[in-house]
Amino acid sequence: MEEKEWFSTWFDSPYYHILYAKRDEQEAADFIASLLQKLHLAPGSRVLDAACGKGRHAITLQQLGFSVDAFDLSPANIEAAQAFENKDLLFFVHDLREPLPLANRYDAIFNFFTSFGYFDDQQDNQKAFNTFAGGLKEDGLLVLDFFNPSFVLANLVPAETIERAGISFQIKRWSDAGYLYKSIDFSDQGKAFSFVEKVELVAKNDFISYAAQAGLRLVDLKGDYALSSFDEKESPRMIFTWAKKSN
Incomplete structure (x- = not known):
């Protein structure tokens, strides 16, 4: 699959x-x-x-x-x-x-x-x-x-916590091999979740x-x-x- x-x-x-x-x-x-x-x-x-x-x-x-x-x-x-x-x-x-x-x-x-x-x-x-x-x-x-990739890389915030609707989203950002990554980790109702955004630095x-x-x-x-x-x-x-x- x-x-x-x-x-x-x-x-x-x-x-x-x-x-x-x-x-x-x-x-x-x-x-x-x-x-x-x-x-x-x-x-x-x-x-x-x-x-x-x-x-x-x-x-x-x-x-x-x-x-x-x-x-x-x-x-x-x-x-x-x-x-x-x-x-x-x-x-x-x-x-x-x-x-x-x-x-x-x-x-x-x-x-x-x-x-x-x-x-x-x-x-x-x-x-x-x-x-x-x-x-x-x-x-x-x-x-x-x-x-603008130049601006984003120069001003990248490597880590932060964002609170929304009672959920603490743990955010990390980094760049690698021409892509910008953003990991998003959090828990809700006792269950852990993890996502990663990946966007090309075009x-x-x-x-x-x-x-x-x-x-x-x-x-x-x-x-x-x-x-x-x-x-x-x-x-x-x-x-x-x-x-x-x-x-």
Whole structure:
């Protein structure tokens, strides 16, 4: 029996949602609103939220006037998100590495908040970019938001304890062989649990290379959720915007 990839089990765990329950939703909403002002997408544009989790940001996009499709690998996430579906908001289960059901469909595709870099095989990164490019209309936009590896490694917190819902999560972080690891150990109701997150430290130039091979040209690169200019050392994020090249 083939072993499941770590993200297919941890992201489906209720403890994942407990640990990350206090993410800054207002910052996320403000970022999306500011980003859309810069992109100048027409009202009613069809957009895709790729790796959407439980659909919070897809819902925001739809509320801002777009026709939204959104997918995630986790059936549990999509089941939760489907409670919010309407004629302009559709959720479905999909693997980022597989071609989308319909090609040349979207005016923009969004991959928010480090929803990339989970694969052991780097060829899967290229497959994901091919998926993005295949789904975009000509001149359509891809926005991908990922942590800046240089900043993250320079500011890594090796260990901490996070209290959530009466559970003490023991967190350790380290890097090895081009990946960032985060171990999460805790007990609940007398049972011990252990998970490890593993995210590739994808460099800026690697992203640009994947995109170019997929037929995407770089339009913009920002360094944080306030959309400041990117600085290799000081910026916490890499927020890329690419456009699909015209044939």
